[in-house]
Amino acid sequence: MTLAISHLARRFGATQVLRGIDLQVRQGELIALLGPSGSGKTTLLRIIAGLDWPDAGALSFDGSDWLAKSAAERRIGFVFQHYALFPHMTVRDNIAFGLSVLPRADRPGKAQIAATVDRLLAFLQIGGLADRYPAELSGGQRQRVALGRAMAIEPRVLLLDEPFGALDAQVRRDLRRWLRGVHDSTGTTTVFVTHDQEEAFELADRVVVMNGGVIEQIGKPDEIYDHPATPFVARFLGLTVELPVTMRAGRAHAAGLDLTVLPRRAIPDGPATLFLRPADILPVPDPEAPFRVTEMATTGALLRIVAEDDTGCRIESEVPRRDGRDLRQGQPVGLRAVAGQIFPGSGQQPAQPIHTPKTLKEARP
Amino acid sequence: MTPAAAPAALAPRQDLRTANLLIGLAVALTLFIVVVPLAYIFWRALSEGFAVFAQNIMAPDTLHAIWLTTVVAVITLPINLVIGISAAWLIARFTFPGRKLLLTIIELPFSISPIIAGVCYLLLYGRQGLLGPALAAGDIKILFALPGIVLVTLFVTSPFVAREVLPLMQAQGSEQEQAALTLGASGWQVFRRVTLPNIRWALLYGAVLATARAVGEFGAVSVVSGAIRGQTNTLPLQIELLFNDLNIVGAFAAASTLTLIALVVLVLKTVIEGRTR
């Protein structure tokens, strides 16, 4: 166990930004903090860095209390969302900064600093940029320099705030792979913040889903993707279709829906809500079924189909175009769920459920 | 000083004559209000030859006034820098009760007539003033001496540095400083190696403006200095004195030194402005 966070709370004025965060980060792990804007990700990262302090809770690293230490004493590497490079220094001087401010007794010699910087520049694949100023770099290059500057002090933990947030899609994907490579060869414990689930799932060993200052779920990407623990996580991960169902002996039932594929769940009999991804719903022609196709539109590879019943219930699905060949406008269809998540309670749950931290369990990876 | 041609270029064709007329008017006004009087100073100062000019400048009282003005400028500058940077830093980096008030107080000297500043100091430190008896008991002389001149000069020049530095600090935010902190820099190292380089041109600009004002200040200083010849007369006061003595060449010679300083400041200002923008 390296980084241990417990019951962390932080308030700005009347806004409770963190409401009891519990999280353990293991040595060498790559962790993603995923959540919508305003969910408290940056605040949590800044508290870990020592740039902000919590109102309550504990933070320790390998057993030593970090709340008693300054940012400098913690020796973390922090990469800011907008890089925060020093504009009046060359790339080389930016990266060397952390070494050059060491007390004289611990400071490596000039030649040694230069060698370290050269090694980092080569490692981060920005060797040709050493003598440029930040203003002369592209966004992706700045990001690499910012990471190099943070890594130069050999941080115990690397913290990155939306590292790819300001970059265009292609550069994002390239840098993502590059960062995973950097992490795999250095083994530095890393926490990064993102609001992009694709980014979190592709990069991270474990993903921490945050919402409204609370951790909704912690787990490996696959676990979270396949088994969202709360309605919020389900919606956030694209299970946007919500249907009222009735539970009987662990199975969900609803008129016109074929839910036999869904596994049996330990949910008491009675009303429940089924969350589905549009891509996990397959309309099949069935003259008995209560749904009718009311809209069909193609997006190229996919066919977007809207089915409605007499009560005005509207369900959107996405199928590969080939699978929708037999469907016609106005045709009666049944809907087969391929995968989905069921939560107890009938429909209309609050969009941002309030949880007390105690009821949240960390999913064991 | 002439208006740019852009409005004319944007204007419809028939308005060109109006535009030319306005430009001509602006040029004429600038000439008569600014350029001619300035040129006249040098012309009058040198009207009886360079030897007389030099002699006037080297007159002991004028020389002492130049010396005193320099001393005041040299003392006030570092104090202004420290006050300006601290105030800008406090306001830009922290939210605290009274922040708005501090912002207003910093600007206050600009909206108060310098002569009022002088009178305030007189009422505070004068023999009949609030602190007068205490100062007299301690044999401390503030009014009609260097400390008084320095104090009022500080009062009128104190806003310049903060005013230039603050907007820059606010625009840049504190992320660079925080980055430096996480990289292990001490507070002083953060200031020396991150904050200061970022504000250096604005700082220099503010310093130049403050110094120009310190050198040229008349109203506030005239109240507290007592204008003792060869002792508490700064250059602007000396000029007035010479002028009242009907020593026209002497007055203009002294004025030309002040004007030269102003011109140097103007050049510096333009150069620095080019760097900051």
Ligand SMILES: Nc1ncnc2c1ncn2[C@@H]1O[C@H](COP(=O)(O)OP(=O)(O)O)[C@@H](O)[C@H]1O
């Ligand atoms: N220094 C601050 N002062 C006041 N409110 C803040 C401050 N920092 C963050 N907040 C508020 O806290 C909430 C969470 O912010 P943040 O941690 O930046 O979220 P995220 O990074 O997930 O978008 C936001 O509503 C934001 O307005």
Ligand SMILES: [Mg+2]
């Ligand atoms: Mg953020």
